[in-house]
Amino acid sequence: MSIPNFPYQSSYNSYENAKPLLEDAKEEKVGFIEFIRRANKPGRYERSISLRITSTAAVVIGILAAGTVGELSPIAIGITAISTIAGSIYSAFSYKRPRLWFKLVLAIFGIGIFSQFLLHIVAAANSGQLTSVLGPLATLFASVQALHAFDVPARRDLGFSLAGSATLVAIGAASALNTSFIFIIALWFIVVVWGMISMWGSMAEGKVSTGRSLKQASIATSVVLAVAFAIVISLPAPTPLQTIQLPSSVTNQVQLSNGGGLVNPGTKNIEPAQPGKPGGKIAVGGYVGFAGPLNTGLRGQLSNQIVLRVRAPHPSYWLGETFNNWDGQSWTQKGGNTKAISGPSPFYLPITGPNVQASGVISPSRDIQTFYVATDLPNLLFAADTPEEVFYPGSQIFLGPGRSIRSGLAMNSGLIYTVISQDTRATNEQLAQALPQGASPTFGLSSQELSTDLELPNSYSRVHNLALSIVSKANANTTYEIVTALENWMAKNVKYSTNIPPLPPNADSVNQFLFVTKTGFCEQISSALVVMLRTLGIPAREAVGYVPGSFNALTDLYEIKASDAHAWVQVWYGPLGWQNSDPTASVPFSTPTPGSLLLHSISNFASSHKLWLEIIIPLLLLTNGGYLLLLALKKREALSWIDAQEAKLRKASRKNNSWPAGETSFSQRVKQLGGQLGPTGDPNKIKTAIKLREISESIEKLYYGRGNIKPTDSPPKSLATEIESKINQVYKELIKDKGPAEK
Amino acid sequence: MTLKDNPDTDEQEFNLEKISPELLLKDTALGFDSAFKFAVDLLDNFSQVLYGSPYALMVATVSVLTGEHLLLEDAPGVGKTILAKAIAKSLGVQASRIQGQPDLLPSDVTGFSIFNPETTQWTFRPGPVFSQIVLCDELNRTPPRTQAALLECMEEAQVTIDGTTHLLPNPHLIIATQNPLSQQGTFPLVESQTDRFGLSCSIGYPQIEDEIKLAINHGTADQVLKIKEIGDQELWLSVIRTSGLVHVSEAVARYAVEICRYTREQPFISLGASPRAAISLINSARGVALINRRDYVIPNDVQVIATASVAHRLAVDPPHRPQEIISNILRSVAQPRP
Incomplete structure (x- = not known):
């Protein structure tokens, strides 16, 4: 036992003026400045080597995690990872040196990195130009961590490194496309838990047994893991704000030279489906309806492989193209020509049809959907509702007939594009009031265009009679009532099956379906509905694309399989334009999380108040910076x-x-x-x-x-x-x- | 007044009137200078009988200045009893001694009622605990029920026998010794009892020069008899009151409380310091300030006395030692800044 300064040897002050006693002590409140001062008290040099190693490892894993999902460029990964390791080694050995000049150098570097980040954002916001998906934010965080590694003397600083690695992993997790990212998180988690155990051990000055702390830490971490999992499931990945950047990129660029024609990679190298024959096999992405005519006589099997992943605020029908011409067996596109739109991204699309916004019935919000192509697909750009803008890595896209957007590049796996659509879906109430029977205005389309959507190859009198009897039985008058009555009849009287016998040669597909087999899949059902509507004088057309697919709560992406290819009906609702109607047994949509709906509304607000945000955000940054500076000065003064x-x-x-x-x-x-x-x-x-x-x-x-x-x-x-x-x-x-x- | 080894042979009745409640309530606070002089005289007296253990001398002085009970833990023959005797002699008050042994009964400590056939009345005979200074030698050899009887004396400053409550003299100081080395036939002190001792320290073996001096001086005559009385009961009482008036700033009190709280947060301490320990630590730090001729406590005073004031209250998992833990804690708890 050491004896501190032996006290009674100290010198004697004079105490002649012993003051009156029993004075109440003044209350001391810990003010904000005092709180900051206590929090900023420089810590002692941390001696735990395992804590140093784990915090470095956590940061490096974080950098790699952000790198694997493409948020960091390979050069940035290399530089930040190496300088993090070098910095950690430097800090581990530099506990005795005065480091004021060094801190100054670090501060200058930090300011440089931050200003570059700001410039990047300002440039992106000003031009709207998209060059890459590489996030400036991830680069900023990784660089800050790399700089910070040079100055980690105390336990608290190492704790900051551990916490900072979480942001990097979170950035990676937010843009991870599939669930395998969970292994990186698991690795990071193990390292961080080990780091926390060493931190605890070092707090107790090495007097905690490892077994005991391991037990307690494992209980604590399993609780944390459960909570974290719940949060990941319920929280959405952030929908990108339009003011900053929207993703589009290509990894394997193959230029197509067919002038906007459709190419279906799925029909090559595989036994093609043929009319009149039992089902063949169709390649992964190659639903036949996506390139060329939609032949309802074809039978084929689609696999369950994931072909597309979509980040979107809500589930929709991802429309590929529409068909207006029916010959009794196949759907084709009549009229319209392919128009090239060139120029750098984003590509602005002309909106045809009624301006629903001007009609005042719908005030469409702008939905941002990002599509991640997972396998080779036909060169169709899928999009929900009414697309306005396309962020796309190529130099040219084509606007084909039947509202098809065609890629100038081959749609290889790894291609990413983003579409901003007007959400022009109408509610059932709006549809019910939309178009009285017999109303004729064409609402932005030419009457010739509309008449194509009423043409039939023959009179279809039997179908017409059936449709009339259904409508009169249901006492339906408006378009909406008629469509609903027909859909209800379909649901009751028709069986859904993908395994149906081949179509006999020269047979009419609709007649065969409605009066002979009464069994079919989406192509037969939707074709029958279109024909029935046309016999009643309601413009209708066939639409092909994908159903929303299943929602993956971990990645917050809709995962679309090849078998999610679908055919449905678009009905002309006059002032509301073309509206989707799906007569096939209702497809249950995966519901998005409440959080993603909230973010969607925030993103809508941001895009509609773009100018204000561009002023307010820098103002906030400036005022906050000024406030922090004032605080620092005041602290110094205190x-x-x-x-x-x-x-x-x-x-x-x-x-x-x-x-x-x-x-x-x-x-x-x-x-x-x-x-x-x-x-x-x-x-x-x-x-x-x-x-x-x-x-x-x-x-x-x-x-x-x-x-x-x-x-x-x-x-x-x-x-x-x-x-x-x-x-x-x-x-x-x-x-x-x-x-x-x-x- | 002399030290009585066996109170049973003493025929004199204890004079209870001398410590009337009026005396207790009377404000007898001295000036700080007088209290300081008293403290220096005490240290001088103690250093005449005990050589080379400045820390133990300081702790004993603080114990007298603040009235905190003192527990001396050390091997036999290092001067525990001598120090206790010196305290009693210096203060010139009545002192008694209890020799701890397994068949010691509570009534041997507190006293008992005896039937007087002449007056046909029960008369209370106060036990040794009614002296102002009680020296309990080898406290851990007394059975638990006798230890328990001491508990009430230490905390309440009163004794209840046959339904009658007798006030103990004020000030009242219990100095106990125990020998940690021989554990045969002992009844270890329970936590509640060690917590009632405000201060505890060991004396330790002297350096060779001091031991030679000791051997020469203590060879023939009792050194305790040579030291001079420096006060009486009334002066002692007012010194204790004066020490209570030493100023403790909020920052220092916070520091002392943080030290005590820190002991409760350590995984290897199964019983940390109680709020009573914090009170006692601050009180003892006042004594240290008085010794240094200050009327206010500085953080260093708390540090100096922390080991003596807190360590013996902790129940610590082996192989840790409370004294080491306290010095680690003093390094870990942030000090007030100025």
């Missing part, structure tokens, strides 16, 4: 008196290397400094030592004696000048004294 006194004596005693180390208070250090000078026997030094003791005691009396002031306060002016003059004297004497080594 600490100034004691700090200034300490700095003087520290500077003076550095010459002798005699400033006492350790976490003692200022007055105790002053006393210790005096104690070091005292025993030398040099009368001048003893005089200095006595003066130091006097300084220490007057500071102690000031802060701990009766009527004491708070530890953060500066003393009254007269006392402060008295103490400062003594310190100045001692300072001069200490500076004069170069120490025994130089004598």
